[in-house]
Amino acid sequence: MKSQVGVALRAQTNFLLATAGVAALMAPLLVGVVATPRLRAQATPAGLLQFDVASIKPNKSGTSFFLIRVGDSGRFAATNATLRDLIAFAYPLKGPLGHRFSSDDGGSHLMPGLPNWSDSERFDIEAKTEGETTPGQKRLMLQSLLADRFKLAVHWETRQLPVFALVLDKPGKFGPQLRPHADNPKCLDPSAGTQQPSPGAAPLLCDNFQWEPGHARGDKQTMGDLAEVLDNYVNRVVVDKTGLPGTFDMTLEFAPELAGSPTATDSSDLPDIFTALKEQLGLKLESTTGPEDVLVIDHVEQPSPN
Numbered sequence: 482m483k484s485q486v487g488v489a490l491r492a493q494t495n496f497l498l499a500t501a502g503v504a505a506l507m508a509p510l511l512v513g514v515v516a517t518p519r520l521r522a523q524a525t526p527a528g529l530l531q532f533d534v535a536s537i538k539p540n541k542s543g544t545s546f547f548l549i550r551v552g553d554s555g556r557f558a559a560t561n562a563t564l565r566d567l568i569a570f571a572y573p574l575k576g577p578l579g580h581r582f583s584s585d586d587g588g589s590h591l592m593p594g595l596p597n598w599s600d601s602e603r604f605d606i607e608a609k610t611e612g613e614t615t616p617g618q619k620r621l622m623l624q625s626l627l628a629d630r631f632k633l634a635v636h637w638e639t640r641q642l643p644v645f646a647l648v649l650d651k652p653g654k655f656g657p658q659l660r661p662h663a664d665n666p667k668c669l670d671p672s673a674g675t676q677q678p679s680p681g682a683a684p685l686l687c688d689n690f691q692w693e694p695g696h697a698r699g700d701k702q703t704m705g706d707l708a709e710v711l712d713n714y715v716n717r718v719v720v721d722k723t724g725l726p727g728t729f730d731m732t733l734e735f736a737p738e739l740a741g742s743p744t745a746t747d748s749s750d751l752p753d754i755f756t757a758l759k760e761q762l763g764l765k766l767e768s769t770t771g772p773e774d775v776l777v778i779d780h781v782e783q784p785s786p787n
Contacts, residue, residue, distance in 0.1 A: 531625045535608035537784045551616045559606040564599040571623040594778030634779040642773040645766040646722040647708045656763030662701045662728040694737035701728045
């Protein structure tokens with residue numbers, strides 16, 4: 482069924498870096514509470530904010546990295562971005578970097594109707610408007626630009642899709658790297674303003690995950706927060722079904738190249754993420770189905786000339 486769509490704005494980091502395939506983070510990313518609400522942007526661009534000027538050019542570099550630059554200024558820039566990358570930024574489903582839509586990570590079933598060239602043709606976009614604009618306003622401006630230059634038309638639907646359920650591997654038993662959050666945490670609480678990290682230790686903010694390929698560390702996190710982070714590693718939506726209340730401290734180490742494949746093999750000493758969850762956290766992922774929002778592409782064309 483079609484979903485009623487409203488407008489939701491959220492602050493975004495200044496840089497979004499990914500590859501055509503599994504997203505590659507070049508440095509650890511410190512994010513806020515990971516269990517953010519899903520973002521919804523208006524599906525009919527008529528009357529939305531628009532850039533004053535915009536240039537779209539094909540990029541023939543042959544590289545897989547793309548870069549989207551946003552901030553509070555009136556400038557928007559995308560380098561070597563595919564149509565899928567651009568739509569993922571304009572209409573995000575979930576996740577702080579929109580990984581659910583990257584080219585080879587299972588995003589196709591979340592954005593049905595895209596043509597084959599949506600992952601092969603790449604573009605450079607330079608656009609600007611007068612005055613300061615928020616990253617959320619730039620999402621709406623990009624929606625207008627896609628409708629105008631790519632003739633993009635979309636609508637939202639809810640469909641039953643494969644998901645992973647996060648559950649305890651053995652009832653009542655935690656793994657060695659999963660602990661209930663301590664009363665006297667070692668994490669930094671910005672609201673307290675008094676705690677300092679130990680000498681030589683990397684600071685970790687309370688209520689935050691530090692995550693990168695092959696590593697995730699969280700302090701004072703719920704199981705729902707962990708499920709949101711796992712989305713980015715296993716290429717499928719993860720739903721918390723552990724039934725565990727409260728918050729936890731956790732560390733997860735695994736072979737990043739095996740993320741998303743429970744049957745892949747590797748010569749490294751680190752286990753795949755499915756094995757790591759069992760051995761380190763005492764958790765497992767079970768395949769099931771659940772309702773998921775998808776952005777259906779009704780129409781799109783190659784961009785019109787500048």
